Amino acid sequence: MIKMISSKIALGFVALILTSAFASAFARADSQNTGAQSGDPENGQKLYQTCVACHGDNGQGNDALQAPALAGQYDWYLAQQLDNYNTGKRGTDAADTAGAQMLPMAKQVADEHAKADVLAFIATLDAKNAATADIAAESSAETLRDGSRQYNAQCSACHGSNGKGNVALKSPNLTLLSSDYLTRQLQNYKAGIRGYHQDDKYGKQMRMMANMISNDKNLQDIVAFIQTLDK
Ligand code: HEC
Ligand code: HEC
Numbered sequence: 001m002i003k004m005i006s007s008k009i010a011l012g013f014v015a016l017i018l019t020s021a022f023a024s025a026f027a028r029a030d031s032q033n034t035g036a037q038s039g040d041p042e043n044g045q046k047l048y049q050t051c052v053a054c055h056g057d058n059g060q061g062n063d064a065l066q067a068p069a070l071a072g073q074y075d076w077y078l079a080q081q082l083d084n085y086n087t088g089k090r091g092t093d094a095a096d097t098a099g100a101q102m103l104p105m106a107k108q109v110a111d112e113h114a115k116a117d118v119l120a121f122i123a124t125l126d127a128k129n130a131a132t133a134d135i136a137a138e139s140s141a142e143t144l145r146d147g148s149r150q151y152n153a154q155c156s157a158c159h160g161s162n163g164k165g166n167v168a169l170k171s172p173n174l175t176l177l178s179s180d181y182l183t184r185q186l187q188n189y190k191a192g193i194r195g196y197h198q199d200d201k202y203g204k205q206m207r208m209m210a211n212m213i214s215n216d217k218n219l220q221d222i223v224a225f226i227q228t229l230d231k
Contacts, residue, residue, distance in 0.1 A: 011183070019103060027051060032074050032164070032167040032173075033074055033076075033123050034074075034167060038116065038120065039115075039117035039120035040049070040116075041117070041123070043117040043171060044118045044119065046145075047109060048069075050105065050108055051052035051105065051118070054105075055069070055070050058071060058125055058126075058129040058131045059122055059125040059129060060130055061131050061177075061181070063131070063133075064111065065101075066098040066101075066181070066184065068178070069130035069131060070122050071125035071126055071128075071129040071130050071176065072127020072130055072173060072176045073122070074172060074173060074175060075119045075123050075170040076170070077170070077173075078122065079108065082110075084200065085099070085102055085103055085106035086107065086110050087199065089200040089203065090194060090197075090200070091103045093193040096193045099194075105169055127173070127211060127231045130170065130176035130177070130178075131178065132176065132178045132179070132227060132229060133179060136224055138227040139224040139227075144225055144228060146218070146221040147221035147223070148225045149218030150225075151222050151225050151226065154209065154212055155220075155222065157175075159174050160174075162229060162230070171202075171206075174226050175226070175229045175230060175231045177226075179224070179227055182223045182226060183219065183220070183223050186213065186222075186223070189203075189206055189211070190207075190211055192207070195207030
């Protein structure tokens with residue numbers, strides 16, 4: 001009897017740990033900024049003037065220049081990408097013309113203080129600013145159903161069923177990204193233009209996932225579905 005009770009307590013305890021682990025991984029889904037980049041947003045705003053030409057004054061991004069939205073993206077993810085550009089883990093492939101444009105820009109905020117400051121400013125920009133064309137509205141119900149099925153089977157474990165990413169898995173928020181940018185990045189991973197460096201642990205992981213998307217139609221369906229997720 002006592003043994004049964006104590007094993008019940010033990011089980012309950014495990015369930016409690018699991019529940020709280022899940023709660024902490026997902027409850028903060030809307031604000032997963034770690035503040036690890038605790039910089040000075042006022043100085044960051046000055047530094048950000050270098051970024052405005054391509055990423056926009058509200059961090060909304062610009063498809064014509066292939067520059068993604070930054071508003072609403074997490075500080076730890078942006079920090080990692082700036083480091084990736086600065087250490088040759090992203091943007092160095094000869095075929096990566098968009099990445100090549102970002103390389104000299106990342107150098108401008110390579111200093112740890114400058115990086116922290118510019119990211120602290122970007123953290124003040126609202127995800128709702130992100131410019132995403134509403135391709136979901138033009139997509140057929142079948143496209144969105146196929147996209148949803150694939151997204152939930154292949155992507156949601158890391159990026160969340162809401163697309164907001166997961167700090168514990170270092171997976172970014174996808175909801176603020178335009179269909180052009182999402183498409184190009186998924187193609188880049190597949191082509192080995194991104195996630196190519198042996199020390200780029202997370203890029204390599206994502207490259208493996210992109211390779212599971214078997215054809216262009218499936219890729220477009222997934223991208224269309226992501227556009228239906230709330231920012
Ligand atoms: C000349 C245009 C241009 C300027 C100026 C510029 N960027 Fe970029 N940025 C880009 C492009 C294009 C990409 C996408 C590159 C790719 O496909 O890898 C990008 C990508 C990024 C990414 C990766 C985002 C992601 O979702 O992975 C970050 C972070 C970033 N830029 C930050 C900055 C910051 C901070 C500044 C200012 C210091 C800046 N950029 C200035 C063009 C620019
Ligand atoms: C095992 C976890 C995992 C799975 C599953 C996964 N991703 Fe990712 N994803 C990541 C990580 C980690 C990154 C950051 C990679 C990097 O630094 O290059 C990422 C990055 C991305 C990016 C780049 C975003 C940007 O701002 O540049 C896109 C797009 C993306 N994932 C889409 C998807 C899609 C679509 C699927 C399903 C087909 C998927 N991911 C499945 C972990 C995952």
